[in-house]
Amino acid sequence: MPFCLNLRTSIVIATLFASSLLPAVAQQPSANLPAKQQQPKLQPREEKPPALVDPAGPTVSLQTSEALFDVAVALNACGYDNGLAESDPVRARIRDQVNQAMQQSEASRDARDKLCVYISQHRLGDASRDLAQYVSLALYLTPPPELALSVDQDDMPPDSTQVIDMLPLLHAFVDATQLHLIWIANHTAYEDEVAKLHDPLTRMIVTTNVYLKMPASTYSGSRFLVVLEPLLSPAETNARVYGPDYVVVASPVNGAIHMQEARHTYLHYEIEPLLYSRASAMDRLLPILKAVRDAPLDFQYRSDVVSLVIECLIRAIEARTMDTDVAEYKIPDDVRRNDLERETQKHNASLQQIAAVRQKAVNQSMVAGFVLTQYFYDQLIAFERTPDSLKEAIGPMVYGMDIDQQTHRARDIHFAEEGDSDVIRHATRTPHGLDLAEIKLHQGDAAGAEKLAQQALAEHTPDPGRADYILALTSVMQGRMDDAEKSFNETLRLSKDPRILAWSHIYLGRIHDIREERDEALVEYKTALTVRDGQPDTKAAAEKGIKQPFEPPHSARQDQDDNSDDDNTSSAKPQTQQQTTPQTQKQANTPHP
CATH class of the missing domain: 1.25.40.10 (Tetratricopeptide repeat domain)
Structure with missing residues (x-):
């Protein structure tokens, strides 16, 4: 019944x-x-993910994009010279080829001029934000010849919507200049950059996961992409989170990029799911936000305790694993008994130097407002001595935190007048x-x-x-x-x-x-x-x-x-x-x- x-x-x-x-x-x-x-x-x-993301493809990938190439060529043709002297030689070569194509075509020059007027009218005061809006747009464009939005405009990152109207002008410029032919002519150079970076990027990922004691690609549906574009400034790494997709856009020079920034984004890729899955239990950490109201932090970190915790943990990991440029002194295997005390002192002195460099990095993060960095740094020292993975250890780290103690520690910090922003941006x-x-x-x-x-x-x-x-x-x-x-x-x-x-x-x-x-x-x-x-x-x-x-x-x-x-x-x-x-x-x- x-x-x-x-x-x-x-x-x-x-x-x-x-x-x-x-x-x-x-x-x-x-x-x-x-x-x-x-x-x-x-x-x-x-x-919906950026156009480069293949849901059936690898969870970690290194690639190039012709759509991004077209947008980067347009920026270079319209006065984007940032980092030109430090760029890979392929950038100057492509710029010369584009200039030659425009000299031979009045239609190309006209299209370039109209595009440059648009870019000039939409220039932002902050150079990094100015570039970022075009990178965001390029990542959501289908490959030429369409160069169309891969998602509805409502699903585009907000900064990209400010420059979507450039697409008809970009089309005209790409067609008139025959950029596809220039892309084909230089595609081998792009692939060479990918090949050179493959092993260093792989080593970074493997060593990071070894430290975390976690396998790579743990999270279903999440992707980590590194996209190479030599036409951009080597000093400007664009790292973004688009939903579950973590994308790094970098300009290589002879197969080298700012690997630290790529690794920082990869740590977000691995760690964010661990902490967002515990977001409902982190309200108890909210008093920390009151202690950082006057810190030189981006609004995201002063208003969102989960974001603050994530960034502090990542900074602590980076401090524990950073290259200190100090070699650990090894006691010789055949050391004589009379020399053992002296050799041990040398060994301990080198460890103290290494620890001092790491602690300095922690202190810098603390005064910048990332006030839980010291707590996680200390917790990681214990973590390194256990067989537990970070996935297993993260719960006790967060739930075992003495909030009053950490709040008092934060209140005692004399914050720097200027902080440092995270390299990664979340597209809302x-x-x-x-x-x-x-x-x-x-x-x-x-x-x-x-x-x-x-x-x-x-x-x-x-x-x-x-x-x-x-x-x-x-x-x-x-x-x-x-x-x-x-x-x-x-x-x-x-x-x-x-x-x-x-x-x-x-x-x-x-x-x-x-x-x-x-x-x-x-x-x-x-x-x-x-x-x-x-x-x-x-x-x-x-x-x-x-x-x-x-x-x-x-x-x-x-x-x-x-x-x-x-x-x-x-x-x-x-x-x-x-x-x-x-x-x-x-x-x-x-x-x-």
Whole structure:
């Protein structure tokens, strides 16, 4: 016989689920609001990647781009001379070839002049930002001859939308100058640069993963790309995060780039998923943000504790693994007993010099506002002595942090007047689709979230499990437990996300407990543990469900009794989880108990 819930019981369950078990939404605070008053902004999970990203290709790649070449030629033809003297000789050779082509074609010169007027009118005061907007555009262009946007304009990085109108002018210039022929003539030189950089880049990746004790390419759907373009300044490395895709655009000189900046981006690629998966448990770190209000940090780090933690950890890793230019003195194997003390002193002195160089780098990060660098530096010393990978160690590092101690340490720092910006930028976009559905869910708009989730399913979203999960939560919020159960079961059938799967089993277990179906509830809780999403909140919730049946909290019951005679009683709106994470990082929903 079908099980039915009366209205009052539905309200109790809906209140409980809505207020305590909604997915944790990643947010980016607005510059005009205090941290506790921000409206949530979900990190995009359905973004289309840059044109260079091949979903079926390798997760780590080194490549070139003819579309980027065309944009770089246009910039060079219009006065972009940054780093010319330090560039690889191929840059000067290509510029000469382009000039010769324009001398032979009036149409090419006319097209160049119109393009240069546009570029001049859209020039930004900051040279790096000026270049970055064109790099962002180029990465989302299909190869010539189309040179068309590979995604809808709404999905483009915001800085690129400022110069999208140059595309017709770029087309005319590329066609009139016959740039494709120049590209073909120099493609071998480009491939030579790729070949020269292949081994150094591989060594960087291998040594980094050896230190982290993690295999490369751990995260499904995430890509790390290094794109070479010798026509840009060697001093200007563009590193961006486009959703799950980490892209470094660099100008090689004889097969060499600024590898430290590439490695910094690679560390973001490896570490961000580890910490964003724990974003829901990092609210306890928020007091740190008050201590860095006067630090010379970018707004992102002063407003988003997860971003601050990530950057501090990466800087600590870089300090622990940096080349100090100090050689460790090795005690000779055949040292005589009488000389052992002297040789040991030399060895210890070299270690102290190395430690001093590393500590100086940590101190520089601390006064720049990255106030947890020292904490993570100390934690990494212990980490290096264990067999645990960073993936296994990161939880205890974060959860074991003494927040009061670190806050006091930060308050005692005399910050520098000027800081240093991160080489990497996160491209933010306007949330839509399932991203917007989750935002509405956290704002209490169950009907709006439900409509968007149903629309996503009707349009054959590539993540139907996530859409059904959102539908299940909206049903819970509206007291429709039978619908919620169906949607959770559909989520289990379609989703591959361990976080969503684990919490769907926990939800189902709690529904069975409310129905007094204890045997069925235990099966769901135990199954949630077998999913192994690796998060302590999931494990704790499942183990608690096994230990004792789920019951609505006393406050919810009291609210039910108080409103029992009110015909207009409705389910409570969810409490928005206050978290702050950049929009461009790919993560699954993270329900919080």
